[in-house]
Amino acid sequence: MGDSDRIVRAAAVQAAPVWMNREKSVEKAIALIDEAGAAGAELIAFSESWLPGFPFWIWLGTPAWGSDFFVELHRNAVEADGKEIAALRDAAKRNSIEVVLGATERDGGSLYCTIFYLGSKGEYRGRHRKLKPTHVERSIWGEGDGSDLIVVETPIGRIGALNCWEHLQPLSKYAMYAMNEQIHIAAWPALSIYKDTAYALGVEANMAASRVYALEGQAYVLACTSLVDDEVIQRVVDTDERRALLELGGGSTTIFAPSGQIVAGPLGYTQEGLLIADLDLGEIRRAKQAADPAGHYARADATRLQLNRNPREAMRLDDNTGVDVEKKFEEIEV
Numbered sequence: 001m002g003d004s005d006r007i008v009r010a011a012a013v014q015a016a017p018v019w020m021n022r023e024k025s026v027e028k029a030i031a032l033i034d035e036a037g038a039a040g041a042e043l044i045a046f047s048e049s050w051l052p053g054f055p056f057w058i059w060l061g062t063p064a065w066g067s068d069f070f071v072e073l074h075r076n077a078v079e080a081d082g083k084e085i086a087a088l089r090d091a092a093k094r095n096s097i098e099v100v101l102g103a104t105e106r107d108g109g110s111l112y113c114t115i116f117y118l119g120s121k122g123e124y125r126g127r128h129r130k131l132k133p134t135h136v137e138r139s140i141w142g143e144g145d146g147s148d149l150i151v152v153e154t155p156i157g158r159i160g161a162l163n164c165w166e167h168l169q170p171l172s173k174y175a176m177y178a179m180n181e182q183i184h185i186a187a188w189p190a191l192s193i194y195k196d197t198a199y200a201l202g203v204e205a206n207m208a209a210s211r212v213y214a215l216e217g218q219a220y221v222l223a224c225t226s227l228v229d230d231e232v233i234q235r236v237v238d239t240d241e242r243r244a245l246l247e248l249g250g251g252s253t254t255i256f257a258p259s260g261q262i263v264a265g266p267l268g269y270t271q272e273g274l275l276i277a278d279l280d281l282g283e284i285r286r287a288k289q290a291a292d293p294a295g296h297y298a299r300a301d302a303t304r305l306q307l308n309r310n311p312r313e314a315m316r317l318d319d320n321t322g323v324d325v326e327k328k329f330e331e332i333e334v
Contacts, residue, residue: 037095077106093122178294190250215260
């Protein structure tokens, strides 16, 4: 498990992006990375779909009503090899900090709820696409696949991340546990949707899921929530019904130890800022003594998980005639 006795200073972000504005949100993200770097942090983590903002409208109205918002999100989404990710990689390198960032990723015509891993030397470490967007999120984001369940090896430890209700999917969690995470980012949106009508979407339930993840996986968990700010309310809350379904705030960013104990936080419901804590990775050894879910505490003879890491392919060229497929395509007249 690498250097399991070092102390890592980590920063969890609780902040609203500049909603639906990719360029200004990148500027704000870079300012937060610089702030964390100045505080000596070696890791900074952002919430689900932070860049350029969570699509709150999908919980408030019909797909037809939200169609213009979708077009705006598609226009402001980021691409893995785009200039926005490049700028964030530069900020990571300048601050010698690992960056874990939730974003809406555009790939061709489709959007994905993605977490990007950017290294402290400016390298692109990889990405996690949400395997199953939740409920109405499936009208916005496509699905990831088994290749998106990753834990990245970094100089500060083994880091993994999941989005939102992926923390309620036992098999996905177990796959992450089996890859020996040391630090996990639980990326949540602002938890102020349906506050009075759906307990399962609120702060208490979802922070409990984050805490259980720490306890089950014996890893540090940075549970990062975003915030609903005035800009979001002004844009999407235009009726009394919608006013009852979404409110300002929704923050509860907390850092949990491998024992499930709170290390830092929670930040306040409407509070914007960085939650910074020193994580003693040596404590993972103590937690593993009692229960290692994919190690000595497992019963692979009775139950085990099969993970398909092959990426899905929309098209595969398969020609058994001996004809040069590419040349054959070139000869087709359109």
